[in-house]
Amino acid sequence: MPLHFTSEQRLDDGVLERAFTLGEIPGILWTPASAPAPLVLLGHPPLGLHKMYPRLVARARRAAADGFAAATIELPGSGDRPRWAAAEQARANLRQVMEAGEPVSDEIVDALILPLVDKAVPEWQAALDALLSLPEIGGPVGYSGGVISIGVRLAVVEPRIVAAGFFAGSFVPRAIFEEARQVTIPLHVLLQWDDEGNDRQAALALFDAFGSKEKSLHANMGGHTGVPQFAGDAAAQFFTRHLK
Amino acid sequence: MPLHFTSEQRLDDGVLERAFTLGEIPGILWTPASAPAPLVLLGHPPLGLHKMYPRLVARARRAAADGFAAATIELPGSGDRPRWAAAEQARANLRQVMEAGEPVSDEIVDALILPLVDKAVPEWQAALDALLSLPEIGGPVGYSGGVISIGVRLAVVEPRIVAAGFFAGSFVPRAIFEEARQVTIPLHVLLQWDDEGNDRQAALALFDAFGSKEKSLHANMGGHTGVPQFAGDAAAQFFTRHLK
Numbered sequence: 188m189p190l191h192f193t194s195e196q197r198l199d200d201g202v203l204e205r206a207f208t209l210g211e212i213p214g215i216l217w218t219p220a221s222a223p224a225p226l227v228l229l230g231h232p233p234l235g236l237h238k239m240y241p242r243l244v245a246r247a248r249r250a251a252a253d254g255f256a257a258a259t260i261e262l263p264g265s266g267d268r269p270r271w272a273a274a275e276q277a278r279a280n281l282r283q284v285m286e287a288g289e290p291v292s293d294e295i296v297d298a299l300i301l302p303l304v305d306k307a308v309p310e311w312q313a314a315l316d317a318l319l320s321l322p323e324i325g326g327p328v329g330y331s332g333g334v335i336s337i338g339v340r341l342a343v344v345e346p347r348i349v350a351a352g353f354f355a356g357s358f359v360p361r362a363i364f365e366e367a368r369q370v371t372i373p374l375h376v377l378l379q380w381d382d383e384g385n386d387r388q389a390a391l392a393l394f395d396a397f398g399s400k401e402k403s404l405h406a407n408m409g410g411h412t413g414v415p416q417f418a419g420d421a422a423a424q425f426f427t428r429h430l431k
Numbered sequence: 432m433p434l435h436f437t438s439e440q441r442l443d444d445g446v447l448e449r450a451f452t453l454g455e456i457p458g459i460l461w462t463p464a465s466a467p468a469p470l471v472l473l474g475h476p477p478l479g480l481h482k483m484y485p486r487l488v489a490r491a492r493r494a495a496a497d498g499f500a501a502a503t504i505e506l507p508g509s510g511d512r513p514r515w516a517a518a519e520q521a522r523a524n525l526r527q528v529m530e531a532g533e534p535v536s537d538e539i540v541d542a543l544i545l546p547l548v549d550k551a552v553p554e555w556q557a558a559l560d561a562l563l564s565l566p567e568i569g570g571p572v573g574y575s576g577g578v579i580s581i582g583v584r585l586a587v588v589e590p591r592i593v594a595a596g597f598f599a600g601s602f603v604p605r606a607i608f609e610e611a612r613q614v615t616i617p618l619h620v621l622l623q624w625d626d627e628g629n630d631r632q633a634a635l636a637l638f639d640a641f642g643s644k645e646k647s648l649h650a651n652m653g654g655h656t657g658v659p660q661f662a663g664d665a666a667a668q669f670f671t672r673h674l675k
Contacts, residue, residue, distance in 0.1 A: 391635065404650035406638070417672060421665055428661060
Protein backbone atom coordinates (compact mmCIF):
# COMPACT_ATOMS: atom_id res chain seq x y z
CA MET A 188 0.00 0.00 0.00
CA PRO A 189 1.41 3.41 -0.90
CA LEU A 190 2.07 5.92 1.88
CA HIS A 191 1.14 9.54 1.07
CA PHE A 192 2.12 12.45 3.29
CA THR A 193 -0.80 14.85 3.65
CA SER A 194 0.62 17.53 5.93
CA GLU A 195 3.72 18.35 7.89
CA GLN A 196 4.80 20.57 10.73
CA ARG A 197 8.02 21.11 12.62
CA LEU A 198 7.42 20.88 16.40
CA ASP A 199 9.23 23.30 18.68
CA ASP A 200 11.76 20.66 19.70
CA GLY A 201 12.75 20.14 16.06
CA VAL A 202 10.76 16.93 15.58
CA LEU A 203 9.17 16.68 12.13
CA GLU A 204 5.53 15.57 12.39
CA ARG A 205 3.89 14.35 9.21
CA ALA A 206 0.35 13.09 8.76
CA PHE A 207 -0.02 10.40 6.13
CA THR A 208 -2.51 8.03 4.61
CA LEU A 209 -1.74 4.42 3.92
CA GLY A 210 -4.49 3.50 1.47
CA GLU A 211 -7.50 4.69 3.47
CA ILE A 212 -5.79 4.46 6.86
CA PRO A 213 -4.69 7.75 8.46
CA GLY A 214 -1.42 7.80 10.35
CA ILE A 215 1.26 10.06 11.81
CA LEU A 216 5.03 9.85 11.56
CA TRP A 217 7.42 11.73 13.82
CA THR A 218 11.10 11.85 12.92
CA PRO A 219 14.05 13.26 14.86
CA ALA A 220 16.84 15.30 13.31
CA SER A 221 19.18 12.29 13.28
CA ALA A 222 18.47 9.91 10.39
CA PRO A 223 18.17 7.10 9.64
CA ALA A 224 16.56 6.39 13.00
CA PRO A 225 15.23 3.19 14.59
CA LEU A 226 11.41 3.14 14.68
CA VAL A 227 8.98 2.76 17.56
CA LEU A 228 5.40 1.94 16.60
CA LEU A 229 3.04 3.70 18.99
CA GLY A 230 0.03 1.56 19.84
CA HIS A 231 -3.06 3.16 21.38
CA PRO A 232 -6.58 2.25 22.51
CA PRO A 233 -9.40 2.36 19.92
CA LEU A 234 -10.48 5.89 20.80
CA GLY A 235 -9.36 7.61 17.60
CA LEU A 236 -6.08 9.32 16.75
CA HIS A 237 -7.55 12.76 17.27
CA LYS A 238 -8.55 12.05 20.84
CA MET A 239 -5.29 10.22 21.55
CA TYR A 240 -3.11 12.90 19.89
CA PRO A 241 -1.88 14.67 23.07
CA ARG A 242 -0.61 11.45 24.62
CA LEU A 243 0.77 10.17 21.30
CA VAL A 244 2.73 13.34 20.54
CA ALA A 245 4.19 13.31 24.06
CA ARG A 246 5.37 9.73 23.56
CA ALA A 247 6.71 10.60 20.09
CA ARG A 248 8.68 13.59 21.41
CA ARG A 249 10.20 11.42 24.08
CA ALA A 250 11.09 8.78 21.47
CA ALA A 251 12.63 11.45 19.24
CA ALA A 252 14.66 12.82 22.15
CA ASP A 253 16.08 9.30 22.52
CA GLY A 254 16.91 9.22 18.80
CA PHE A 255 13.91 7.21 17.57
CA ALA A 256 11.34 7.84 14.89
CA ALA A 257 7.78 7.07 15.99
CA ALA A 258 4.68 6.25 13.98
CA THR A 259 1.10 5.29 14.54
CA ILE A 260 -1.96 4.47 12.44
CA GLU A 261 -5.68 4.69 13.11
CA LEU A 262 -7.25 1.43 14.28
CA PRO A 263 -10.04 -0.13 12.20
CA GLY A 264 -13.45 1.26 13.24
CA SER A 265 -11.94 4.21 15.14
CA GLY A 266 -11.56 7.92 14.46
CA ASP A 267 -12.60 8.84 10.92
CA ARG A 268 -12.47 5.26 9.70
CA PRO A 269 -15.78 3.55 8.79
CA ARG A 270 -17.67 2.11 11.72
CA TRP A 271 -18.05 -1.59 11.73
CA ALA A 272 -21.29 -3.14 12.91
CA ALA A 273 -19.86 -6.18 14.73
CA ALA A 274 -17.40 -4.04 16.71
CA GLU A 275 -20.11 -1.55 17.67
CA GLN A 276 -22.29 -4.45 18.81
CA ALA A 277 -19.44 -5.95 20.84
CA ARG A 278 -18.80 -2.62 22.57
CA ALA A 279 -22.52 -2.23 23.30
CA ASN A 280 -22.61 -5.74 24.80
CA LEU A 281 -19.61 -4.93 26.99
CA ARG A 282 -21.16 -1.67 28.22
CA GLN A 283 -24.39 -3.48 29.02
CA VAL A 284 -22.84 -6.19 31.21
CA MET A 285 -20.52 -3.71 32.92
CA GLU A 286 -23.37 -1.34 33.73
CA ALA A 287 -25.36 -4.30 35.07
CA GLY A 288 -22.34 -5.24 37.20
CA GLU A 289 -22.24 -8.67 35.57
CA PRO A 290 -19.03 -10.57 34.84
CA VAL A 291 -17.57 -10.02 31.38
CA SER A 292 -17.76 -13.39 29.62
CA ASP A 293 -15.08 -14.89 27.40
CA GLU A 294 -17.55 -14.62 24.49
CA ILE A 295 -17.86 -10.85 24.93
CA VAL A 296 -14.10 -10.42 25.20
CA ASP A 297 -13.46 -12.57 22.13
CA ALA A 298 -16.05 -10.63 20.08
CA LEU A 299 -14.56 -7.33 21.22
CA ILE A 300 -10.87 -8.08 20.71
CA LEU A 301 -10.21 -10.89 18.24
CA PRO A 302 -11.72 -9.25 15.12
CA LEU A 303 -9.87 -6.04 16.00
CA VAL A 304 -6.58 -7.94 16.25
CA ASP A 305 -7.29 -9.82 13.00
CA LYS A 306 -7.93 -6.57 11.13
CA ALA A 307 -5.35 -4.32 12.77
CA VAL A 308 -2.25 -6.52 12.67
CA PRO A 309 -1.95 -6.76 8.86
CA GLU A 310 -2.47 -2.98 8.70
CA TRP A 311 0.43 -2.35 11.10
CA GLN A 312 2.54 -4.72 9.03
CA ALA A 313 1.63 -2.82 5.85
CA ALA A 314 2.55 0.41 7.64
CA LEU A 315 5.90 -1.13 8.54
CA ASP A 316 6.52 -2.05 4.90
CA ALA A 317 5.88 1.54 3.85
CA LEU A 318 7.72 3.22 6.72
CA LEU A 319 10.85 1.09 6.42
CA SER A 320 11.12 2.06 2.75
CA LEU A 321 11.59 5.73 3.76
CA PRO A 322 15.25 6.80 3.85
CA GLU A 323 14.84 8.51 7.23
CA ILE A 324 13.67 5.27 8.90
CA GLY A 325 16.21 2.57 9.64
CA GLY A 326 15.72 -0.40 11.86
CA PRO A 327 15.32 -2.02 14.23
CA VAL A 328 11.66 -1.65 15.16
CA GLY A 329 9.97 -1.63 18.54
CA TYR A 330 6.27 -1.72 19.38
CA SER A 331 4.92 0.20 22.34
CA GLY A 332 1.61 0.32 24.21
CA GLY A 333 -1.92 0.21 22.95
CA VAL A 334 -4.28 -2.76 22.86
CA ILE A 335 -2.05 -5.45 24.34
CA SER A 336 -3.62 -8.23 22.26
CA ILE A 337 -2.59 -6.42 19.05
CA GLY A 338 0.93 -6.10 20.43
CA VAL A 339 1.10 -9.79 21.32
CA ARG A 340 -0.01 -10.90 17.85
CA LEU A 341 2.43 -8.46 16.21
CA ALA A 342 5.26 -9.73 18.40
CA VAL A 343 4.51 -13.27 17.24
CA VAL A 344 3.98 -12.71 13.51
CA GLU A 345 6.24 -9.75 12.70
CA PRO A 346 9.96 -10.59 12.83
CA ARG A 347 10.98 -6.99 12.16
CA ILE A 348 9.76 -6.07 15.67
CA VAL A 349 12.65 -6.87 18.00
CA ALA A 350 11.36 -5.52 21.33
CA ALA A 351 7.97 -4.55 22.73
CA GLY A 352 6.70 -2.45 25.60
CA PHE A 353 3.17 -3.36 26.68
CA PHE A 354 0.66 -1.66 28.93
CA ALA A 355 -1.11 -4.41 30.86
CA GLY A 356 -4.85 -4.18 30.31
CA SER A 357 -7.65 -6.59 30.93
CA PHE A 358 -9.93 -8.07 28.26
CA VAL A 359 -7.37 -10.43 26.80
CA PRO A 360 -8.96 -13.35 24.93
CA ARG A 361 -7.87 -16.86 25.94
CA ALA A 362 -6.51 -17.34 22.42
CA ILE A 363 -4.10 -14.44 22.95
CA PHE A 364 -2.76 -16.09 26.13
CA GLU A 365 -1.83 -19.03 23.93
CA GLU A 366 -0.13 -16.71 21.43
CA ALA A 367 1.74 -15.03 24.30
CA ARG A 368 3.62 -18.31 24.91
CA GLN A 369 5.07 -17.96 21.40
CA VAL A 370 6.48 -14.46 22.03
CA THR A 371 10.26 -14.61 22.35
CA ILE A 372 11.40 -10.98 21.94
CA PRO A 373 12.41 -8.89 24.98
CA LEU A 374 9.36 -7.40 26.70
CA HIS A 375 8.81 -4.50 29.08
CA VAL A 376 5.34 -4.63 30.67
CA LEU A 377 3.81 -1.74 32.60
CA LEU A 378 1.06 -2.54 35.10
CA GLN A 379 -0.82 0.09 37.06
CA TRP A 380 -1.31 -1.86 40.27
CA ASP A 381 -4.47 -0.09 41.42
CA ASP A 382 -6.01 0.38 37.98
CA GLU A 383 -9.75 -0.02 38.58
CA GLY A 384 -10.41 -0.89 34.93
CA ASN A 385 -7.83 -3.63 34.97
CA ASP A 386 -7.89 -7.22 36.17
CA ARG A 387 -4.57 -7.49 38.02
CA GLN A 388 -4.57 -11.29 38.21
CA ALA A 389 -5.18 -11.54 34.47
CA ALA A 390 -2.33 -9.11 33.83
CA LEU A 391 0.04 -11.14 36.02
CA ALA A 392 -1.05 -14.37 34.34
CA LEU A 393 -0.40 -12.87 30.91
CA PHE A 394 3.05 -11.70 31.99
CA ASP A 395 3.73 -15.22 33.24
CA ALA A 396 2.59 -16.70 29.92
CA PHE A 397 5.02 -14.77 27.72
CA GLY A 398 7.70 -17.07 26.34
CA SER A 399 10.38 -14.37 26.30
CA LYS A 400 13.61 -15.06 28.15
CA GLU A 401 13.95 -11.34 28.90
CA LYS A 402 10.71 -9.93 30.25
CA SER A 403 10.24 -7.30 32.95
CA LEU A 404 7.08 -6.29 34.74
CA HIS A 405 7.02 -2.78 36.20
CA ALA A 406 4.08 -2.28 38.53
CA ASN A 407 3.37 1.21 39.84
CA MET A 408 0.68 3.05 41.72
CA GLY A 409 -1.43 5.85 40.33
CA GLY A 410 -4.42 4.47 38.40
CA HIS A 411 -4.84 3.86 34.69
CA THR A 412 -3.61 7.22 33.41
CA GLY A 413 -1.28 7.93 36.34
CA VAL A 414 1.85 6.19 35.03
CA PRO A 415 4.65 7.97 36.89
CA GLN A 416 7.34 9.86 34.99
CA PHE A 417 10.03 7.45 36.17
CA ALA A 418 8.08 4.52 34.70
CA GLY A 419 8.13 6.27 31.33
CA ASP A 420 11.87 6.78 31.74
CA ALA A 421 12.36 3.07 32.43
CA ALA A 422 10.37 2.13 29.31
CA ALA A 423 12.47 4.54 27.25
CA GLN A 424 15.64 2.95 28.62
CA PHE A 425 14.29 -0.46 27.60
CA PHE A 426 13.94 0.67 23.99
CA THR A 427 17.35 2.32 24.07
CA ARG A 428 18.87 -0.97 25.23
CA HIS A 429 17.23 -2.95 22.44
CA LEU A 430 16.97 -0.63 19.43
CA LYS A 431 20.41 0.96 19.49
CA MET B 432 27.51 2.40 70.94
CA PRO B 433 30.93 3.62 69.79
CA LEU B 434 32.11 2.85 66.27
CA HIS B 435 35.77 1.88 65.90
CA PHE B 436 37.50 1.59 62.57
CA THR B 437 39.69 -1.52 62.50
CA SER B 438 41.17 -1.41 58.99
CA GLU B 439 40.96 0.59 55.81
CA GLN B 440 41.82 0.21 52.17
CA ARG B 441 41.39 2.37 49.09
CA LEU B 442 39.69 0.40 46.27
CA ASP B 443 40.92 0.89 42.71
CA ASP B 444 37.96 3.15 41.88
CA GLY B 445 38.87 5.50 44.72
CA VAL B 446 36.24 4.25 47.15
CA LEU B 447 37.46 4.14 50.74
CA GLU B 448 36.51 0.84 52.43
CA ARG B 449 36.76 0.70 56.19
CA ALA B 450 35.97 -2.23 58.47
CA PHE B 451 34.59 -1.23 61.84
CA THR B 452 33.15 -2.64 65.01
CA LEU B 453 30.10 -1.25 66.67
CA GLY B 454 30.37 -2.70 70.14
CA GLU B 455 30.80 -6.36 69.23
CA ILE B 456 29.15 -6.09 65.82
CA PRO B 457 31.45 -6.09 62.78
CA GLY B 458 30.58 -3.82 59.87
CA ILE B 459 31.93 -2.21 56.72
CA LEU B 460 31.65 1.37 55.51
CA TRP B 461 32.36 2.47 51.94
CA THR B 462 32.63 6.19 51.18
CA PRO B 463 33.01 7.97 47.85
CA ALA B 464 35.38 10.89 47.26
CA SER B 465 32.51 13.38 47.50
CA ALA B 466 31.52 14.14 51.10
CA PRO B 467 29.28 14.48 52.94
CA ALA B 468 27.34 11.81 51.05
CA PRO B 469 23.85 10.35 51.50
CA LEU B 470 23.96 6.84 52.95
CA VAL B 471 22.57 3.55 51.68
CA LEU B 472 22.38 0.74 54.23
CA LEU B 473 23.15 -2.56 52.49
CA GLY B 474 21.00 -5.38 53.83
CA HIS B 475 21.98 -8.99 53.15
CA PRO B 476 20.86 -12.53 53.97
CA PRO B 477 22.15 -14.14 57.20
CA LEU B 478 25.08 -15.90 55.54
CA GLY B 479 27.87 -13.86 57.10
CA LEU B 480 29.63 -10.72 55.84
CA HIS B 481 32.63 -12.69 54.65
CA LYS B 482 30.58 -14.88 52.35
CA MET B 483 28.49 -11.93 51.19
CA TYR B 484 31.50 -9.62 50.64
CA PRO B 485 31.79 -9.94 46.82
CA ARG B 486 28.15 -8.98 46.30
CA LEU B 487 28.25 -6.28 48.99
CA VAL B 488 31.35 -4.58 47.61
CA ALA B 489 29.84 -4.61 44.12
CA ARG B 490 26.71 -2.90 45.45
CA ALA B 491 28.83 -0.44 47.46
CA ARG B 492 30.96 0.50 44.42
CA ARG B 493 27.81 1.13 42.43
CA ALA B 494 26.40 3.26 45.25
CA ALA B 495 29.68 5.20 45.46
CA ALA B 496 29.65 5.78 41.71
CA ASP B 497 26.22 7.36 42.21
CA GLY B 498 27.61 9.56 44.99
CA PHE B 499 26.40 7.53 47.99
CA ALA B 500 28.17 6.12 51.00
CA ALA B 501 27.20 2.54 51.81
CA ALA B 502 27.40 0.57 55.02
CA THR B 503 26.49 -2.81 56.37
CA ILE B 504 26.72 -4.72 59.63
CA GLU B 505 26.84 -8.42 60.48
CA LEU B 506 23.47 -9.91 61.39
CA PRO B 507 23.01 -11.47 64.84
CA GLY B 508 24.02 -15.14 64.79
CA SER B 509 25.88 -14.86 61.47
CA GLY B 510 29.55 -14.70 60.45
CA ASP B 511 31.86 -14.38 63.46
CA ARG B 512 29.06 -13.37 65.82
CA PRO B 513 28.02 -15.84 68.53
CA ARG B 514 25.62 -18.53 67.41
CA TRP B 515 22.25 -18.43 68.99
CA ALA B 516 20.52 -21.64 69.88
CA ALA B 517 16.95 -20.68 69.01
CA ALA B 518 17.99 -19.44 65.56
CA GLU B 519 20.00 -22.59 64.87
CA GLN B 520 17.01 -24.67 65.91
CA ALA B 521 14.67 -22.66 63.67
CA ARG B 522 17.00 -23.15 60.69
CA ALA B 523 17.24 -26.88 61.40
CA ASN B 524 13.43 -27.12 61.55
CA LEU B 525 13.15 -25.30 58.22
CA ARG B 526 15.70 -27.58 56.55
CA GLN B 527 13.89 -30.63 57.87
CA VAL B 528 10.45 -29.73 56.50
CA MET B 529 11.92 -28.56 53.19
CA GLU B 530 13.92 -31.75 52.73
CA ALA B 531 10.78 -33.72 53.56
CA GLY B 532 8.91 -31.67 50.95
CA GLU B 533 6.42 -30.56 53.59
CA PRO B 534 4.81 -27.11 53.62
CA VAL B 535 6.63 -24.50 55.72
CA SER B 536 4.27 -23.62 58.55
CA ASP B 537 3.64 -20.14 59.94
CA GLU B 538 5.20 -21.31 63.22
CA ILE B 539 8.48 -22.21 61.52
CA VAL B 540 8.57 -18.92 59.62
CA ASP B 541 7.81 -16.92 62.76
CA ALA B 542 10.53 -18.71 64.75
CA LEU B 543 13.03 -18.19 61.94
CA ILE B 544 12.37 -14.53 61.17
CA LEU B 545 10.75 -12.64 64.05
CA PRO B 546 13.59 -13.02 66.61
CA LEU B 547 16.08 -12.06 63.90
CA VAL B 548 14.07 -8.90 63.13
CA ASP B 549 13.69 -8.08 66.83
CA LYS B 550 17.45 -8.34 67.40
CA ALA B 551 18.73 -6.87 64.12
CA VAL B 552 16.59 -3.74 63.80
CA PRO B 553 17.89 -1.97 66.96
CA GLU B 554 21.43 -2.83 65.84
CA TRP B 555 20.91 -1.20 62.45
CA GLN B 556 19.47 1.83 64.24
CA ALA B 557 22.52 1.99 66.51
CA ALA B 558 24.71 1.75 63.41
CA LEU B 559 22.78 4.65 61.91
CA ASP B 560 23.37 6.74 65.05
CA ALA B 561 27.11 6.12 64.79
CA LEU B 562 27.41 6.49 61.02
CA LEU B 563 25.43 9.73 60.86
CA SER B 564 27.77 11.28 63.42
CA LEU B 565 30.68 10.89 60.98
CA PRO B 566 31.47 14.07 59.03
CA GLU B 567 31.67 12.18 55.71
CA ILE B 568 28.12 10.86 56.05
CA GLY B 569 25.25 13.24 55.45
CA GLY B 570 21.63 12.30 54.98
CA PRO B 571 19.23 11.21 53.78
CA VAL B 572 19.37 7.46 54.31
CA GLY B 573 18.10 4.62 52.16
CA TYR B 574 17.86 0.92 52.99
CA SER B 575 18.51 -1.68 50.32
CA GLY B 576 18.02 -5.44 50.04
CA GLY B 577 18.60 -8.19 52.53
CA VAL B 578 16.03 -9.94 54.69
CA ILE B 579 12.87 -8.16 53.61
CA SER B 580 11.24 -8.46 57.06
CA ILE B 581 14.14 -6.50 58.61
CA GLY B 582 13.70 -3.84 55.92
CA VAL B 583 9.97 -3.60 56.55
CA ARG B 584 10.41 -3.16 60.30
CA LEU B 585 13.16 -0.58 59.76
CA ALA B 586 10.99 1.34 57.29
CA VAL B 587 8.24 1.51 59.92
CA VAL B 588 10.28 2.40 63.02
CA GLU B 589 13.22 4.43 61.66
CA PRO B 590 12.22 7.87 60.39
CA ARG B 591 15.73 8.63 59.13
CA ILE B 592 15.22 6.05 56.36
CA VAL B 593 13.39 7.91 53.57
CA ALA B 594 13.36 5.29 50.80
CA ALA B 595 13.85 1.53 50.61
CA GLY B 596 14.69 -0.98 47.92
CA PHE B 597 13.59 -4.52 48.78
CA PHE B 598 14.37 -7.88 47.27
CA ALA B 599 11.18 -9.91 47.45
CA GLY B 600 11.78 -13.17 49.28
CA SER B 601 9.48 -15.68 50.82
CA PHE B 602 9.30 -16.55 54.52
CA VAL B 603 7.59 -13.36 55.62
CA PRO B 604 5.74 -13.76 58.93
CA ARG B 605 2.08 -12.72 59.02
CA ALA B 606 2.99 -10.07 61.59
CA ILE B 607 5.32 -8.42 59.05
CA PHE B 608 2.46 -8.22 56.52
CA GLU B 609 0.62 -6.15 59.12
CA GLU B 610 3.65 -3.92 59.62
CA ALA B 611 3.94 -3.52 55.85
CA ARG B 612 0.62 -1.65 55.85
CA GLN B 613 2.27 1.00 58.04
CA VAL B 614 5.14 1.62 55.61
CA THR B 615 4.70 4.98 53.89
CA ILE B 616 8.12 5.75 52.39
CA PRO B 617 8.77 5.25 48.65
CA LEU B 618 9.58 1.62 47.85
CA HIS B 619 11.30 -0.14 44.99
CA VAL B 620 10.72 -3.89 45.10
CA LEU B 621 12.65 -6.40 42.99
CA LEU B 622 11.06 -9.77 42.32
CA GLN B 623 12.78 -12.57 40.44
CA TRP B 624 9.73 -14.01 38.70
CA ASP B 625 11.05 -17.56 38.31
CA ASP B 626 12.94 -17.72 41.61
CA GLU B 627 12.48 -21.33 42.76
CA GLY B 628 13.18 -20.44 46.39
CA ASN B 629 10.55 -17.74 46.40
CA ASP B 630 6.78 -17.83 46.81
CA ARG B 631 5.65 -15.47 44.05
CA GLN B 632 2.11 -15.10 45.35
CA ALA B 633 3.40 -14.17 48.81
CA ALA B 634 5.74 -11.60 47.27
CA LEU B 635 2.88 -10.04 45.27
CA ALA B 636 0.65 -10.01 48.36
CA LEU B 637 3.37 -8.27 50.38
CA PHE B 638 3.83 -5.67 47.64
CA ASP B 639 0.08 -5.11 47.68
CA ALA B 640 0.12 -4.70 51.47
CA PHE B 641 2.64 -1.86 51.58
CA GLY B 642 0.97 1.41 52.56
CA SER B 643 3.31 3.55 50.47
CA LYS B 644 1.78 5.87 47.89
CA GLU B 645 4.86 5.43 45.72
CA LYS B 646 5.78 1.80 45.34
CA SER B 647 7.13 0.02 42.28
CA LEU B 648 7.49 -3.68 41.66
CA HIS B 649 10.11 -4.72 39.11
CA ALA B 650 9.79 -8.36 38.17
CA ASN B 651 12.49 -9.93 36.01
CA MET B 652 13.56 -13.33 34.81
CA GLY B 653 16.78 -15.07 35.73
CA GLY B 654 16.43 -16.91 39.05
CA HIS B 655 17.38 -15.80 42.55
CA THR B 656 20.89 -14.57 41.83
CA GLY B 657 20.24 -13.64 38.19
CA VAL B 658 19.03 -10.07 38.70
CA PRO B 659 19.78 -8.44 35.34
CA GLN B 660 22.16 -5.48 35.12
CA PHE B 661 19.33 -3.17 33.98
CA ALA B 662 17.35 -4.04 37.12
CA GLY B 663 20.29 -2.91 39.22
CA ASP B 664 20.41 0.30 37.20
CA ALA B 665 16.71 0.93 37.87
CA ALA B 666 17.20 0.40 41.60
CA ALA B 667 20.14 2.83 41.55
CA GLN B 668 17.97 5.40 39.76
CA PHE B 669 15.33 4.96 42.46
CA PHE B 670 17.82 5.91 45.17
CA THR B 671 19.15 8.79 43.10
CA ARG B 672 15.58 10.14 42.81
CA HIS B 673 14.97 9.93 46.54
CA LEU B 674 18.31 10.57 48.23
CA LYS B 675 19.56 13.52 46.18
